[in-house]
Amino acid sequence: MPIKAKGLLIVVTGPSAVGKGTICRALLQEAPDIRFSVSVTTRPARPGEVHGVEYFFCSHREFEQKIKAGELLEWAEVYGNYYGTPRQYVEEVTNAGQSVILDIDMVGARAVRSQYPGAVSVFVIPPSMEALRQRILGRGTESDEAVQRRLAEAPKWIEEGLNYEYVVVNDDLTAAVGHLRSVVNAEMSRTARQGGALIRRLLEKGELD
Ligand code: ADP
């Protein structure tokens, strides 16, 4: 029987507009071994967003059906819309030994961490509150009211970061992506994960490939 470690479940969270999506996209471009979990949402698509790429867009009714059917690993209401992680994809990918990254809010991150104690949790913070404000405004995707709401909630989010295993500062994007990659590499190297599987494979076959 081939010896294969389960893939990592990597949870990336942090305040709105800190750059979670930007960091995850950049990491995925240079890390073909990591998959992205595309969430389901009731939020309307923004210009340029494609169904199945950024999100699976659906109605409230469809979302409720998915909750009832147990199809969502976690879900949360974020700024008036529902977002959830499809369970099947995450389980298939990790069981196949590949790592999967989830870009989700604080409530969802809590739910994942309690269900999957082995999940790697990463909290992204901005270099300053002013930088966060500039990013929310600069993205230009929210109404004035939504911007004010996200800014007002930012300190609550940031305090939550104290409970996380890892903190990544998103100041210089390249450095932040490198930092996240280092976290993933370190976690994969743990003997309880890939490290141990490598040792067992070497002993069993005399070589690693
Ligand atoms: P989130 O997914 O956390 O809500 P986004 O990835 O959508 O945030 O990023 C919010 C805005 O901040 C975007 O306009 C993005 O281009 C910008 N941004 C992301 N990372 C950086 C960075 N390191 N420096 C400056 N701007 C950034």
Ligand code: 5GP
């Ligand atoms: P946006 O609407 O800007 O794309 O995302 C708003 C927030 O929803 C972000 O903080 C994002 O991380 C979070 N989010 C995206 N997908 C999910 C998900 O599947 N579950 C949860 N709980 N939050 C999500």
